[in-house]
Amino acid sequence: MSVHLLIDFGSTYTKVIAVDIEKEIVIGRSQAPTTVVTDVTIGLNNALSNLFKTCGIDATQIQDSYASSSAAGGLKMVAIGLVPELTLEAARRAALGAGAKVTCSYGFEINKQIVHEIESEQCDMILLCGGTDGGDQNVIVHNAKLLAESNIKSPILVAGNRTVTSQVSTILGEAGKKVYSAKNVLPSLDILDVEPAQKKIREIFIDHITKAKGLDKAQYLIGDVIIPTPKATLQAATLLADGTKNEPGIGSVIVVEVGGATTNIHSVIDNLPVTYQAIVKGLPETRVKRTVEGDLGIRYNAPTIYDHVGNEGFLTKLKTLLPSLDGEQIDIAKYVREISNNVGYVPANDVEFNLDIALAGFATSMAVQRHAGTVKKEWTVVGEVVVQQGKNFLKTENVIGTGGIFKYGLHPERVLRSALFSAETPWSLKPQEPKAYLDSNYILYGIGLLAEKYPDQALRIAKKYLKPTVL
Incomplete structure (x- = not known):
C-alpha cells in the first residue's frame, strides 16, 4: 500500500486525507480543530490519530505527505x-x-x-x-x-x-x-x-x-513545502481542465469556492471574443484566473449579502427553494445577524438549511458575475460594434462547487445554478450550459497537492471522487 497524506491547515479545522496512489483511492479522511495559535502540530496530531484509528493504518505506512494552509488568515x-x-x-x-x-x-x-x-x-x-x-x-x-x-x-x-x-x-x-x-x-x-x-x-x-505562522513546527511531519490552500485549488482546476500527456482533462472549468469569510472563483479557460467582430478592451486576461470576494462570505459577510439582495429578494428565493414556506415563519434579517455573530452556527431546520443555500446562491451569483466579463453595444464612426470587457465564460464546459456548503448543504447543486448565465443579466458572460460537479468529499485541495508529483493519478482520483450533478 502506497499511502500519501494530503493535509490542509484551515483557519478552523486541520483536514487530512489518506490516499493510496497505486490503487488511486481515498483510504480515509479526518479533521481536528486547528491549533496554529498555540502549536499547529497539536491539531495535526489529533487529526492523524483519528485518521489512523478509523482507517486501520499507522505512521510506518506513510510514504509521503503534502500540505496547504489558510491558517492564521492565509x-x-x-x-x-x-x-x-x-x-x-x-x-x-x-x-x-x-x-x-x-x-x-x-x-x-x-x-x-x-x-x-x-x-x-x-x-x-x-x-x-x-x-x-x-x-x-x-x-x-x-x-x-x-x-x-x-x-x-x-x-x-x-x-x-x-x-x-x-x-x-x-x-x-x-x-x-x-x-x-x-x-x-x-x-x-x-x-x-x-x-x-x-x-x-x-x-x-x-x-x-510558514515560519512566521508557526507552520514550520509541522515540517518534520510533512516536509519542507507548504503552499497556500487557494493555490492548491487553482492547481487542481488547471489539472482537471488541461489533463496530462497520459490522461485527458475534462475541458474548461470554473471552480466556485464558497466559504464563511470569502467566496473565491477559480477558472481555466481561453479568453475568446463573443463574436468574431467583437472588440475586446481592458487588461489582457490570463487563461488561469482567480478572484476573491471578501464581502461575500456566507457567515462573516451574511449581512452584506442580505443588504445587496434585500428582504423581498431573499423571501422570493426561499419560496422557490421551499414552496411550503410561510413568510411569517422566519425573521430573515435576524437570522442573518445571528450567524454573522456566531460564524460556527450550523442550521437546525429545513428553513435555516434553505437560507444557507439562498445565501450561498446569491454569493455565487455575484462572485461569478464579478469574475466574468461583460458585453455591450457601442456606436462608433463605422456603426454599431460589440465591446467585450473581461473574460468570456459562455462556453465553459464544467463548473465545480467546493467548500462546506457543497459538503453539508441541503441539495447544494442549487447553489451552482446561480453561477449560470441569466436572462436577468444578459450583459454578463457567465457559463451557459456547463456540466456540473460537487466536491462533496472536499478533495480538490488534495488533488492540487498531488498534481506536481503524481499528475496522472491525481487527475484520475479527481474524476473518481467529484460527484456529477444536474443543474
Missing part, C-alpha cells in the same frame, strides 16, 4: 502599482493567482498615511509594481523610498519597470528590508506576465511565512 498581501486599471490590477492578479488574499491595494504615489495603513495591516508580503518596461520610473521609485523609511517588516517583492528594478531593490535593501525581485507583471500594455512573480511569491511563502 497568505495576506498588499499590492502597490501605478495605474489602478493596469499595473495595479496586474499586481492584484499576480497575488491572487499565487493563492494570496489581497488585503488592500494602492495605485499611483503612496504617502505617509498609506504607509501607516500598510503597517497596521501586518500583511505577510508586499508586491511592489509600477510602470511598463521602459515606461514611468518615478512612481515606483517614490513608493520604494517611502516603504524603505517605514517600520514594515514583511518581505517586499519588486515586479515593476525593469529599468529601475535594481535601483528600487537597492533602496529597499539598504534600509534593511527583505527584498526580492521578479520580471515585470505588465511589461507592455498588451502583455500580462504574472507567472514569474507568482513563482517568487511561492518561494517567499515557503522561506519566510
Whole structure:
C-alpha cells in the first residue's frame, strides 16, 4: 500500500486525507480543530490519530505527505502599482493567482498615511509594481523610498519597470528590508506576465511565512513545502481542465469556492471574443484566473449579502427553494445577524438549511458575475460594434462547487445554478450550459497537492471522487 497524506491547515479545522496512489483511492479522511495559535502540530496530531484509528493504518505506512494552509488568515498581501486599471490590477492578479488574499491595494504615489495603513495591516508580503518596461520610473521609485523609511517588516517583492528594478531593490535593501525581485507583471500594455512573480511569491511563502505562522513546527511531519490552500485549488482546476500527456482533462472549468469569510472563483479557460467582430478592451486576461470576494462570505459577510439582495429578494428565493414556506415563519434579517455573530452556527431546520443555500446562491451569483466579463453595444464612426470587457465564460464546459456548503448543504447543486448565465443579466458572460460537479468529499485541495508529483493519478482520483450533478 502506497499511502500519501494530503493535509490542509484551515483557519478552523486541520483536514487530512489518506490516499493510496497505486490503487488511486481515498483510504480515509479526518479533521481536528486547528491549533496554529498555540502549536499547529497539536491539531495535526489529533487529526492523524483519528485518521489512523478509523482507517486501520499507522505512521510506518506513510510514504509521503503534502500540505496547504489558510491558517492564521492565509497568505495576506498588499499590492502597490501605478495605474489602478493596469499595473495595479496586474499586481492584484499576480497575488491572487499565487493563492494570496489581497488585503488592500494602492495605485499611483503612496504617502505617509498609506504607509501607516500598510503597517497596521501586518500583511505577510508586499508586491511592489509600477510602470511598463521602459515606461514611468518615478512612481515606483517614490513608493520604494517611502516603504524603505517605514517600520514594515514583511518581505517586499519588486515586479515593476525593469529599468529601475535594481535601483528600487537597492533602496529597499539598504534600509534593511527583505527584498526580492521578479520580471515585470505588465511589461507592455498588451502583455500580462504574472507567472514569474507568482513563482517568487511561492518561494517567499515557503522561506519566510510558514515560519512566521508557526507552520514550520509541522515540517518534520510533512516536509519542507507548504503552499497556500487557494493555490492548491487553482492547481487542481488547471489539472482537471488541461489533463496530462497520459490522461485527458475534462475541458474548461470554473471552480466556485464558497466559504464563511470569502467566496473565491477559480477558472481555466481561453479568453475568446463573443463574436468574431467583437472588440475586446481592458487588461489582457490570463487563461488561469482567480478572484476573491471578501464581502461575500456566507457567515462573516451574511449581512452584506442580505443588504445587496434585500428582504423581498431573499423571501422570493426561499419560496422557490421551499414552496411550503410561510413568510411569517422566519425573521430573515435576524437570522442573518445571528450567524454573522456566531460564524460556527450550523442550521437546525429545513428553513435555516434553505437560507444557507439562498445565501450561498446569491454569493455565487455575484462572485461569478464579478469574475466574468461583460458585453455591450457601442456606436462608433463605422456603426454599431460589440465591446467585450473581461473574460468570456459562455462556453465553459464544467463548473465545480467546493467548500462546506457543497459538503453539508441541503441539495447544494442549487447553489451552482446561480453561477449560470441569466436572462436577468444578459450583459454578463457567465457559463451557459456547463456540466456540473460537487466536491462533496472536499478533495480538490488534495488533488492540487498531488498534481506536481503524481499528475496522472491525481487527475484520475479527481474524476473518481467529484460527484456529477444536474443543474
